[in-house]
Amino acid sequence: MTRNTMIDGWYPVSLASQLDAHGRRTALMGEPIAVRRGEDGNAQVTGGNGRDLPACIRYGHVWSSLGDPQKPLFAIPEADQPGRRLVEVGVVRVRCSPLRAVENFLDIAHFPFVHTDILGAEPHTEVQNYKVDIREDEDEVWATQVKFYQPQAAKSAEGGITTEYMYRVPAPTCSVLYKTCPPRPAEWDVITLFVQPLAEDLCDVWPWMALFDDETPMTDLIHFQQTIFVQDRSILENQIPRLLPLDPGMEIPTRADLTSVAYRRWLKRHGYTYGAQLVAQ
């Protein structure tokens, strides 16, 4: 078996705000780890054999790695913009491949069926043409000009609007979504899915958001996103095969999942295969 190239990546392992000196026990890709707050206030992460693991606190979460990260954690410049509400949605465990959790997040075609009357509604099921590319400089997958009719695009949205999205995959188990911001048309709301791979078919998902919305109470923002994510959860737990197939022969691309095709191609190119099913060639 080849070396798991995902070993050197950064993964979320805790909410930063809930980390105390006692800490929590969790896992990364099968290895038990312990996360706690050290006396200096920084996060400390220890691997299964007691070795210190890299750690940083960013975007409301503690991030760590089992290997030797070659790059700092990806940037989300909007996260530092003044005036945004930072929403810690909290962990949800899903019995699915971490890659499948991201792939589902990238798929807008499921909105009318899974998030009925919130993020989509029949008969508005059509996904209009949009652009997908693998940006070589940043080494990220991007989908832009994604437009979709939504009955209630955000907690701050009054009634249905056509929403524009951009999707970005900056790391194999993380996606950042930019979405029309009803109260501030010139800005994008940022909605992320940070996925902690526990095993190839088990993950802890930590959604996080940076929104322009001064009106909606924080708890309502949390519940809106949890509602949407838990609607996905039951779908994710029933996907077959459980691992994400990376052989292009196994899928019939439609316009809606061009992003998924690019994501799989990008994973394959990098050997990001933890949670993937590679079909013999």
Place this chain on the structure above:
Amino acid sequence: MKLYDYALSPSCYKVRLMAALIGVTLDIRPVDFHPGCEHRGPELMALNPAGSIPILEDGDLVLTESSAMLVYLAAKAAPQWLGNDTAGRTARVQQWLSFSHRLTASLGAARLHEMLLRPGNIAALREQGIAALRELEAGLVEQHIRGQRFLASDRPTIADVACFPYVALAPDGGVSLDPYPAIRLWSRAVRSLEGFIEMPGIHRLHELTPAPVLKVGEA
């Protein structure tokens, strides 16, 4: 009437569902149950020392048990949902209301363990959940033999609303509903009630796709 509510809580959903089915409007006060643990904070602990939600407030009445809330809503707005027309039916409804706490303690705890990382002995919780599902399945089969589609009657009562949410969400805790045909039929009957509302993990009934038409010579 104010409901201290959490969108992902099946117990809170019982109250929202009951209210929707009988056309009562609730004033929803969202509680940051996860990740904030607000139900264990001073404000809510003062209201409910058990540290649980839902909590229903109406004037100086404060209820902290969902079964009592169902009784209250039904008694106020739709007494036929109490199912108290005969001694037998009254008792049967009470039996299922009490039974519903076993669903919370087994299937509900399994779901919290699997979904929100709550501590618990998952194997034991699933085993208790399965025992409760088997009992419910047997009860529903007996009802069918009596010609009744719901738990205590041929029409829905608060007993159905009390038992439906944790049963429908059993798969969230890793407990399959595949072995229980009577439960699945009952779930369809509940979901087809006028005024039914969903919660995450419990889907509305979609229209059945039209039956395939075979042309002569095919097959």
